[in-house]
Amino acid sequence: xxxxxxxxxxxxGTYALIAMGLNLQYGVxxxxxxxxxxxxxxxxxxxxxxxxxxxVSPIAALLVVAPVAFGVNWLIYTLMLRPLVRRAKSRGALxxxxxxxxxxxxxxxxxxxxxxxxxxxxxxxxxxQRVDIFGSSYGQNRVVAFSIxxxxxxxxxxxxxYTRAGLxxxxxxxxPDSARLVGxxxxxxxxxxxxxxxAVTASGGALISMFFTLDASVGILFTMKALIIVIMGGVGDxxxxxxxxxILGIAxxxxxxxxxxxxxxxxxxxLFLGVLLFRPQGLFGKKPT
Amino acid sequence: xxxxxxxxxxxxxxxLALGAAxxxxxxxxxxxxxxxxxxxxxxxxxxTHWPAVRLWVHQTNEAGGLQLADGPALIELIEYDDQTxxxxxxxxxxxxxxxDRVDFMVAPYSTGLNLAAAPIFSQLGYPQITGSNVTNQQPxxxxxxxxxxxVLGRTGGMAEDTAQVLVDLRTAGDIGDRVALVNVADAFGIxxxxxxxxxxxxNGFEIVYQTSYPLGTQDIAPIIDGARAAEPDAFIAWSYPxxxxxxxxxxxVQNFAPKVFFTAVATAFPSYxxxxxxxxxxxxxxxxxxxxxxxxxxxxxxxxxxxxxGPDFWASASTYATLEILGQAIEATGSKDRAVVMAYxxxxxxxxxxxxxxxxxxETNNNERYWTVGQWQDGVFRGVAARGRDGVSDxxxxxxxx
Amino acid sequence: MSATDVRNLGLAALxxxxxxxxxxxxxxxxxxxxxxxAMFTVLATxxxxxxxxxxxxxxxxAAFFGxxxxxxxxxxxxxPFWTxxxxxxxxxxxxxALVGxxxxxxxxxxxxxxxxxxxxxxxxxxxxxxxxxxQRGMYVLTSITERDIYWQLIGLAAVVFLAGWLIxxxxxxxxxxxxxxxxxxxxxxxxxxxxxxVLLFMVSGAVAACVGAMLAPRYIYIEPSTAFAPLLxxxxxxxxxxxxxxxxxxxxxGVIPFTLLWEFISRNAPNQTLLLLGLAFLLIVYVLxxxxxxxxxxxxxxxxxxxx
Numbered sequence: 001x002x003x004x005x006x007x008x009x010x011x012x013g014t015y016a017l018i019a020m021g022l023n024l025q026y027g028v029x030x031x032x033x034x035x036x037x038x039x040x041x042x043x044x045x046x047x048x049x050x051x052x053x054x055x056v057s058p059i060a061a062l063l064v065v066a067p068v069a070f071g072v073n074w075l076i077y078t079l080m081l082r083p084l085v086r087r088a089k090s091r092g093a094l095x096x097x098x099x100x101x102x103x104x105x106x107x108x109x110x111x112x113x114x115x116x117x118x119x120x121x122x123x124x125x126x127x128x129q130r131v132d133i134f135g136s137s138y139g140q141n142r143v144v145a146f147s148i149x150x151x152x153x154x155x156x157x158x159x160x161x162y163t164r165a166g167l168x169x170x171x172x173x174x175x176p177d178s179a180r181l182v183g184x185x186x187x188x189x190x191x192x193x194x195x196x197x198x199a200v201t202a203s204g205g206a207l208i209s210m211f212f213t214l215d216a217s218v219g220i221l222f223t224m225k226a227l228i229i230v231i232m233g234g235v236g237d238x239x240x241x242x243x244x245x246x247i248l249g250i251a252x253x254x255x256x257x258x259x260x261x262x263x264x265x266x267x268x269x270x271l272f273l274g275v276l277l278f279r280p281q282g283l284f285g286k287k288p289t
Numbered sequence: 290x291x292x293x294x295x296x297x298x299x300x301x302x303x304x305l306a307l308g309a310a311x312x313x314x315x316x317x318x319x320x321x322x323x324x325x326x327x328x329x330x331x332x333x334x335x336x337t338h339w340p341a342v343r344l345w346v347h348q349t350n351e352a353g354g355l356q357l358a359d360g361p362a363l364i365e366l367i368e369y370d371d372q373t374x375x376x377x378x379x380x381x382x383x384x385x386x387x388x389d390r391v392d393f394m395v396a397p398y399s400t401g402l403n404l405a406a407a408p409i410f411s412q413l414g415y416p417q418i419t420g421s422n423v424t425n426q427q428p429x430x431x432x433x434x435x436x437x438x439x440v441l442g443r444t445g446g447m448a449e450d451t452a453q454v455l456v457d458l459r460t461a462g463d464i465g466d467r468v469a470l471v472n473v474a475d476a477f478g479i480x481x482x483x484x485x486x487x488x489x490x491x492n493g494f495e496i497v498y499q500t501s502y503p504l505g506t507q508d509i510a511p512i513i514d515g516a517r518a519a520e521p522d523a524f525i526a527w528s529y530p531x532x533x534x535x536x537x538x539x540x541x542v543q544n545f546a547p548k549v550f551f552t553a554v555a556t557a558f559p560s561y562x563x564x565x566x567x568x569x570x571x572x573x574x575x576x577x578x579x580x581x582x583x584x585x586x587x588x589x590x591x592x593x594x595x596x597x598x599g600p601d602f603w604a605s606a607s608t609y610a611t612l613e614i615l616g617q618a619i620e621a622t623g624s625k626d627r628a629v630v631m632a633y634x635x636x637x638x639x640x641x642x643x644x645x646x647x648x649x650x651x652e653t654n655n656n657e658r659y660w661t662v663g664q665w666q667d668g669v670f671r672g673v674a675a676r677g678r679d680g681v682s683d684x685x686x687x688x689x690x691x
Numbered sequence: 692m693s694a695t696d697v698r699n700l701g702l703a704a705l706x707x708x709x710x711x712x713x714x715x716x717x718x719x720x721x722x723x724x725x726x727x728x729a730m731f732t733v734l735a736t737x738x739x740x741x742x743x744x745x746x747x748x749x750x751x752x753a754a755f756f757g758x759x760x761x762x763x764x765x766x767x768x769x770x771p772f773w774t775x776x777x778x779x780x781x782x783x784x785x786x787x788a789l790v791g792x793x794x795x796x797x798x799x800x801x802x803x804x805x806x807x808x809x810x811x812x813x814x815x816x817x818x819x820x821x822x823x824x825x826q827r828g829m830y831v832l833t834s835i836t837e838r839d840i841y842w843q844l845i846g847l848a849a850v851v852f853l854a855g856w857l858i859x860x861x862x863x864x865x866x867x868x869x870x871x872x873x874x875x876x877x878x879x880x881x882x883x884x885x886x887x888x889v890l891l892f893m894v895s896g897a898v899a900a901c902v903g904a905m906l907a908p909r910y911i912y913i914e915p916s917t918a919f920a921p922l923l924x925x926x927x928x929x930x931x932x933x934x935x936x937x938x939x940x941x942x943x944x945g946v947i948p949f950t951l952l953w954e955f956i957s958r959n960a961p962n963q964t965l966l967l968l969g970l971a972f973l974l975i976v977y978v979l980x981x982x983x984x985x986x987x988x989x990x991x992x993x994x995x996x997x998x999x
Contacts, residue, residue, distance in 0.1 A: 007510045014508070032800060080973070087980065092746055095800060097976060099748070100932060103925060104972025110327055111966025119331030121530055121555070125564055130542045138510075139542040212507050213534040215332035217373075221505055224807065224921070231804045256511035262474050262501040262819045269812035276805050280797050327965045329916070369961045375910045375917055377957065380723050384958060387720040404830070404912035408837070413719070426830055433832050474818045476829075476914035482822075501822040503815055504916055 002134040004253050010138060012249025013146035016153060017204030018222050019229035019241050024156075024197035027236030028173045029190040031081055032095060034102040036226050037219030038109035039198050043069060043205025044214045045113060048122050058126060058206050059148070065206045066199040073198030076105070077191045085190070106219065114216040123213040141210035148207055152200060153242050160238060169193055173236035201226075228272050234285025243283055247271070316362040318355060318625050320346065321369070321385030322395035323406075328373025330399055332530060336558055337421060338398040340596040341608040342366070344588075345616070347595055355616055358623030367391060375405035382409040392625045393615060400424055400477070407434045414627050416634050418615055420608035423447065425480070431654040436631055438650055440607045440614070442659035442676070444477075447575055448484035450661035450674040451551060454573070454684065455523050456492050463686055464522040464548050469498035471512055471536075472527035481527040481553065497521050507531050513539040523549035530555035533574075534564060541568055546689045549573060557603040557663055557670050569665040571687035576603025577663025577672030579646075579680030588644045602663055602670035610643035617641050646678060703852060711845045714838040726837055726909070728950045729844035730902060733851055734923075735931040735942035737898035740855050741891040742928075743936030744867035748803045750924040751790070754810035755783045755896045757919035759903020761817060764829035764913040772835070776843070776904040783900025784893040786813075791889035807921065814919035821915070835908040843905045851898055855939045858894075863887055933975055935984025944983040 018040060025033045046065045047058035084101060088094035127144055130137040160166035171179040172189045180186050208214075229248060233240030248268055255267040275283065322342050325334040346366045349355060354363040367389050371378040378397050385391045386409065394410065396419040397403050403422040410417040411434040418438040424430065425444045430437055458464045468489055472478035478501065486496060498519035502512060509532060516524055524547045526536050533555040540550065555561060556574025565572075578585050580602075588609060592600040600606060618633045618641075619625060633639060640649045648656050658677030663670045664684060671682040713725055734752060742748055759779035766775050794805050858864045866887045869877040877884050907913055934945025956967045979986055 003514055004511070007514075010510075011508050032803075083977070092799060095803075096748065096932060097980070099803075100929060100976045101973060103929060104969045104976065107965045107969025107972065109969075111963055111969055114327050114331065115963055115966060118335050119326055120335035121332040121534075121558075121560065123534055123560075123564055125566070128538060128541065130544065136514075137543045139538065211535075211538065213531045215335075217328050217331050218531075220921070224811065227804050228808055231801060235800075252508070253511050256502070256508075257515060260500060260819075261471075261506070261512050261515075262503065262822055263815070264506065265503045266812060266815035266819060269808045269815065272808050273805060273812065276797065276801055276808075277793060280801050326962065369957060370964045372957075372964065374920075374922070375912075376727055379909065380727065380954065381957065383720040383723040384954075388958070401910075401912045401914060401917055405910050407911060408909075409723075429830065429832060472822070474822045475916050476912075479822050501819070503818065 003136045004257050005250065006133055006136070006138065007257075008250030008253035009246060010142045010146050010249070011253055012246035013149040014142075014204075014208060015225065015229055015245035015249055016242050017145070017149045017207060018201070019226040019233075019245055020153065020156065020238060021197035021199070021201030021204065022226040023230045023233070023235070023238055023241040024169075024193045024200065026230060028169050028193035029077060029081075029197070030085065030091070030094060030176070031077070031098045031102065031194060032227075033194075033197075034099060034223055035106035035109055035219075036201055037222035037224075038106050038113070039069060039073070039201045039219075040205035040208070040222045041214050041216065041219045042109065042113065043202030044209030044212070045117060045122070045205075045216075046202070047206035047209045048124055048214075051124050051126060058210055059144070061206055062148075062203050066203050069202035070195040070199040074191050074195035077194035080105075081194070082187055082191070085187075106223070110216055110219065117216065119216055121213050121215045123209070126210045128211075139211055145207040145210060149204070152203065153238070156200070156238050165192075170236075228268070232272050232275050232282055234282030237282075237284040240282055240284030244275075316354070316357075316360060317365050318362045318393065318619070319365045319367060319389065319391040320393050320395065321367045321382075321389060321391035323369040323371045323378060323381035323385065324395075324398040324402070325373040326370035328371075330373040330402075333554070334398045336560070336598070337601050337604045338608055339368075340592060340598065341420075341600065341605045342395055342612065344592055344595050345609055345612040348591060349616060356620050356623070357625060362625065371397065371402060373399075373402070375402060378402045378406045379409060382406040386413045386415065393619075393627065393630075396420065396422070396611060403437075404430075407437055410434065411436055414631060416615065416618075416627070416631050418611040418634070420611040421604045423477070427653040427655040435635065435654075438611075438614075438634065438654045438656075440611050440645075440648065440656045440659075441604060442656065442661065444480055445484055446659070446676055447661045448481045449488050450676070451525060451573075451575075452485045452488035452492065452494075454662055454674055455489065455494065455525075455549065458523075458549065458684065458686075459494075466493065466495045467497045467519070467521040467523070468494050469516040469519055469521035469524045469547070470496055471499070471516065471525070472501050473504055473506075473529050473532055474501040475504045475529075477529075477554075478527040485525060485527075502532070504529070505531065507535040509535045509539045510543070512536070513543050513545050517543060517545040521547050523547055523551070525549075525551045527553045528555075529553070530558070533561070537561075537565060537569075537572065541565070541690045544690065546687060548686045550687050551662075555601075556665075558601045559599040562665060562668055562670075568690050570667070571665065571685055573662055573664045573673070573684075574603075574670070575662070576601075577660040577670060577675070578602045578606055579660075579672055579678065580669045582646070582680055584644050584646075603660070606644045607659070610641075610645045610648060613643045614641045614648060700856070703856075704849075707845060707849050707852075710848075711842065714841055718836075718838055722837055722841060724950060724954055726841045726844065728946055729841055729848060730906060731927065731930055731946045731950060732943050733844055733848050733902050734899055734927045735934070735946055736848070736855065736939070737851050737895040738927050739931045739934075739936040739942045740851070740858065741888075741895040742931070743941070744864070744871040745888055745891065746871055747795070747888070748928060749806045749892070749895070750803060750921070750928065751787075751806035751809050751896070752899050752924040752927045753919050753921050754806075754813040755786065755899035756903035756906075756923055757810075757814060757817070757915065758782055758786065759900035759905075760907040760910070760913050760918040761829075761903075762900070763904045763907035764831055767831055767833060767907070772833070776847075776901045779900040779904035780897040784897040786900075787893040787896025788889060790896075791892040792885075795885060795888045795892065807924070810919060810921060810924060814915050817919070818915045829913040831907050831911055831913060833908045837909065840905055840909055844902070847898070847901060847905070852939060854894065858891070859939065863890065867891065929972065933979070933982050935982030935987075937981075937984045937988070941982060941984040944987075948983075 050056040127141040233244030325331040354361040369381040472482035533552040551573040660672040662674035762779040930945040931942040935941035
């Protein structure tokens with residue numbers, strides 16, 4: 001029982017790492033970023049590279065991975081995506097444009113990564129020892145990743161709730177038009193949110209690479225998972241994403257251990273579709289007015 | 290209608306050969322290759338397929354090319370990315386045949402892509418010597434596509450031998466009756482698990498844990514936990530690369546150490562030993578080679594020199610062997626006329642000398658001599674079961690992870 | 692039926708007739724590209740029949756397509772081949788109706804992600820059932836050639852275009868245009884919006900399943916990971932939007948350049964295929980907002996203004 005709960009929580013932590021960044025990007029900057037998974041893989045690549053080249057721990061690598069991802073994506077938003085936001089007549093039009101543009105972007109990322117690093121699998125062994133909790137063994141790397149995921153989540157939540165910058169961000173998430181009226185620089189806040197979201201995603205990739213075998217083309221799997229978690233949790237609320245990630249993690253583990261591992265993903269989708277049917281705005285989302 | 294297409298393509302081939310004969314001055318054999326560089330199978334192709342293909346072309350050209358009747362011809366390799374997409378694999382084969390007018394084509398990577406491209410190879414008269422295609426349908430496939438050859442072996446043989454390894458170990462009194470059997474839920478995993486379950490049950494084994502998991506799953510802790518709780522003597526997983534690594538990782542973490550630990554695809558990759566080091570000792574997987582064979586040693590060394598990575602201990606060599614076979618057929622006939630080379634290949638009396646040892650195709654174009662099970666022993670993945678191959682090593686029992 | 696209608700119908704029939712003659716000219720490279728084009732034309736046009744007027748972006752194409760390939764995979768040995776696309780279409784329509792009834796009240800992005808999840812759910816269930824029944828990879832070995840498949844697809848394209856044309860002229864099409872403009876207005880005007888949307892979703896689901904059934908002999912080896920590959924859903928959306936969904940010929944105007952571009956890049960940049968494809972996407976999004984239909988309408992507008 002404890003095993004299911006703890007394994008589920010660890011998995012939920014992984015899912016939170018995959019999805020928190022997308023929530024910021026979609027909730028605040030209004031960009032449904034289909035290149036999210038590729039950014040995650042890029043973070044994993046970076047961690048792999050510094051670990052195998054210089055024996056630098058993937059956790060220390062976060063200090064480089066996060067700022068670089070932030071910078072690159074801040075530029076991507078400012079140079080590439082803002083023109084789309086500006087020209088979009090409606091939310092729907094922006095959604096169509098951002099799906100197309102970020103889909104293209106995901107191809108570009110995959111292309112660049114497989115060109116530079118080849119298409120092969122990469123993984124390495126870091127903290128692969130066991131740690132015992134309540135009589136069962138877990139990978140140290142998973143426990144560490146979960147702890148850092150918790151730190152990132154807590155940090156984000158405190159920042160969003162208790163700082164002026166965070167307040168501005170939430171205001172844009174709720175309603176960009178009203179935010180503009182009260183003097184918030186919406187494009188700047190959006191660019192910040194997009195960059196920050198990418199930094200979280202890339203950090204997640206660096207952490208996940210400790211126990212996942214990645215390759216240049218695997219990003220789409222993460223993107224799909226992230227989309228589902230974000231929508232299930234409710235767009236624009238970081239708590240929703242975290243709760244949805246943990247629920248999915250525990251549910252999948254429960255199904256895998258008690259019912260049939262062959263049905264884990266099916267169960268996840270049933271859960272997701274169910275939430276969407278009965279609470280279309282997501283667990284923590286506000287009813288659209 | 291079918292006969293007409295064959296005749297038409299033979300006529301086309303003859304015409305092409307005529308055209309080529311007049312342009313013989315350059316002495317080049319154009320070889321087309323389309324396989325994944327991106328997409329879900331790119332990771333596997335990057336280890337197994339591309340390095341072997343490039344190595345053979347490199348070595349052949351270094352040696353002065355292939356000897357045709359009127360002098361040597363160098364190989365010109367034309368590569369395409371099929372994006373792991375059957376649609377693109379079909380189009381790439383068409384493109385190479387009719388636009389680039391390649392003389393021969395390397396068979397694609399993986400069972401699915403090979404079958405998607407098979408009608409094109411067949412219609413246009415290209416031999417399709419497959420090195421990474423495991424199937425049990427050789428009779429049906431070679432009847433439909435007479436130019437399709439199978440070097441890697443039959444799925445049935447692999448699954449049966451894996452089960453036979455357990456039978457032998459039990460007979461020797463090393464293990465008991467309890468087996469945990471898991472598989473990745475796609476065509477490959479389902480087929481392998483089905484055959485091995487049947488053989489194991491026939492032999493009175495008790496399947497104490499059996500399950501499947503979806504393609505792409507790497508969160509495997511519950512499966513290892515479930516398998517461990519069932520206390521099996523042997524653990525058999527028909528797995529793909531990502532989950533092969535994850536299963537091993539979790540088994541180490543949860544200290545699940547049955548006497549036989551078997552994972553399928555990617556166990557034979559050098560990166561498996563790279564990832565798990567000494568803990569890989571005793572792990573079994575699909576394939577295997579005879580690492581004491583000088584031919585394989587030379588191949589591995591050249592592979593390392595050219596591509597900076599070692600070959601995998603399974604399909605790398607068989608992919609390379611497909612090109613050796615093609616090269617030997619071309620040199621034996623002294624011709625790059627596909628119809629002539631095809632006739633030579635279809636003559637089942639011919640024997641080819643390859644890195645895998647001698648290969649001879651049977652009446653279903655199948656190579657019945659192949660490695661089936663391998664095991665990591667002292668940092669080398671040794672073949673411990675084979676059909677008709679020499680140099681089979683003894684099996685060791687897995688003695689914990691630490 | 693006005694004179695323009697007659698002319699348009701005639702032109703469309705002529706174009707399809709010419710397309711149908713292609714295999715007489717070439718049965719190799721060009722035919723294989725044309726088959727890909729025909730497949731995407733049918734998928735994108737039927738997708739746009741639903742998504743164009745309603746603005747719902749469906750990523751469920753792969754679910755229906757995969758369903759169709761499995762119908763052929765399971766049935767080709769026992770049933771005559773011509774029945775399989777029909778059975779697939781029927782099943783596709785039923786699945787679409789079930790999904791449509793429960794989901795079409797979702798709006799915008801929720802619907803997008805729902806359909807994506809649906810395709811994955813269907814794939815997982817199919818895989819699980821296969822695993823449970825010990826059913827292996829299916830080999831669809833038939834004597835059907837690429838030319839036969841191409842002709843089937845052209846025939847289906849004719850049906851889809853005709854259906855689109857008829858729907859646009861019918862009460863259903865009128866209702867859908869109102870829904871697309873403003874759903875609340877449509878409801879107040881007494882239009883059964885749910886029924887209209889479900890009907891159209893069924894059309895696109897049936898067509899996608901039918902295409903899957905027709906194409907199974909081309910792939911030969913049927914397994915869930917390729918039959919339900921999510922990339923297909925995205926490709927269809929991209930091609931349709933690239934063409935523009937405002938007109939019946941819009942998706943076709945996207946499919947043709949897109950397939951040629953894809954082939955051109957695959958051929959000329961074998962090591963950077965995806966990179967260049969991605970850049971091409973981006974370029975299209977920025978340079979051609981509203982797709983080719985948008986471009987056409989802008990040109991037409993300017994032409995008219997100058998004409999005055």
